[in-house]
Amino acid sequence: MRTSMFTVRDWAGNSTMKHSTLPDAELRALLTLRLVPGIGPRLLAAILERFGTATAALGATPSQLATVPHLRAEVVDKLSHAIGSAEVDAELALMSRYAASVLARGTPEYPASMLPFPGMPPVLYLRGDYRPTDERAVGIVGSRDATSQGLKMAKRLAEGLARAGFTVISGLARGIDGAAHQGALDAGGRTLAVMANGLATIYPPEHDRMADAMIARGGLISEATMGQKPQPGLFPARNRLISALSRAVVLVEAREKSGALHTAVHAAEQGRPVLAMPGSLDNPLAAGCHELIRKGAILCRGLDDVLEAVADPLVLKPRQGSLFDVPAVEDEKKEANVVPPPIAPVPPPQLDGASLAIWNALADGALFIDELGSRSELSPAELNRTLFQMEMGRTVRKMPGNRIERRG
Missing domain, CATH: 1.10.10.10 (Winged helix-like DNA-binding domain superfamily/Winged helix DNA-binding domain)
Incomplete structure (x- = not known):
């Protein structure tokens, strides 16, 4: 049984090989399903839940496929014509060109931090490498039009986390995201970007050189197919992945209605500590952080607050005995x-x-x-x-x- 293998060029231009434990036939079957119009990450997860493997799903009859919830008849018809399609060959060619690999649920490469949560995509694309040590990660998110002070705070926090051995995760966007990635790189640490577009395109384009550095010391991750362009509907899913991959999420500058706030909401739903950095009351970019703090988010004054939150998770383990045992006290x-x-x-x-x-x-x-x-x-x-x-x-x-x- 062959396993997936892609050619990678290192910084000296030498050819190396990127290995995956996913068999070639299963990889091709996964990509076939993922590229069928109408089959997104959630529906793909339902298909894999029903048949166990993508290879088995492709071998299913139309009547068997019809048992998958929300799989419409027209999508089943498209699926029957997709096997061996040129689109799969083109996707594999893009993966080879950009030295990308697949992290598939059920393989050792898939991030363990995502396994407890329903609705996580069963297939992620990766440029770079994802290591077991990247489970020790902190997400830093915030405004694209951040102030100079906000950029300074995000970069300083990321540098501290990187030196403490944490991987910094963000979304490669302008503003706070870029400052967080750069801070981790400057400190010699690892950083991962979760992107809302395919990995064949770096967005925004001015982060192209930073992305190259991140691929060497971390990576780029996306649930979108290789050639997918950025679309507004893809950003909420990206935010959910950032929080799922992180032990805690820190918000640095965000307006009251901001995409970064969605990441904080997802983190809270997933049981992750949520921290927010305060700012001036006159700064509209601090309003979202102040609202989160008012609602109970952890006040973040710097690195020590993040380390404390990660060491002492918000969801506490019950003490020995019942939570409501009457203690033997004299009072x-x-x-x-x-x-x-x-x-x-x-x-x-x-x-x-x-x-x-x-x-x-x-x-x-x-x-x-x-x-x-x-x-x-x-x-x-x-x-x-x-x-x-x-x-x-x-x-x-x-x-x-x-x-x-x-x-x-």
């Missing part, structure tokens, strides 16, 4: 405030530790935030951070009067 007042475990519906599966304590404390209905803190036995800082995460994940909501309730 009768403290003992009286302990609430026995309520009989409650099954909590959402992503809740654990602090978030589960909040969910259980809300079993009898909405609570004022001070009462919720008492019942959940969380510190004010921990309570606010976890509530931010749960609100972003749509498991609780704030009501008038500073009360919190479960979402139905």
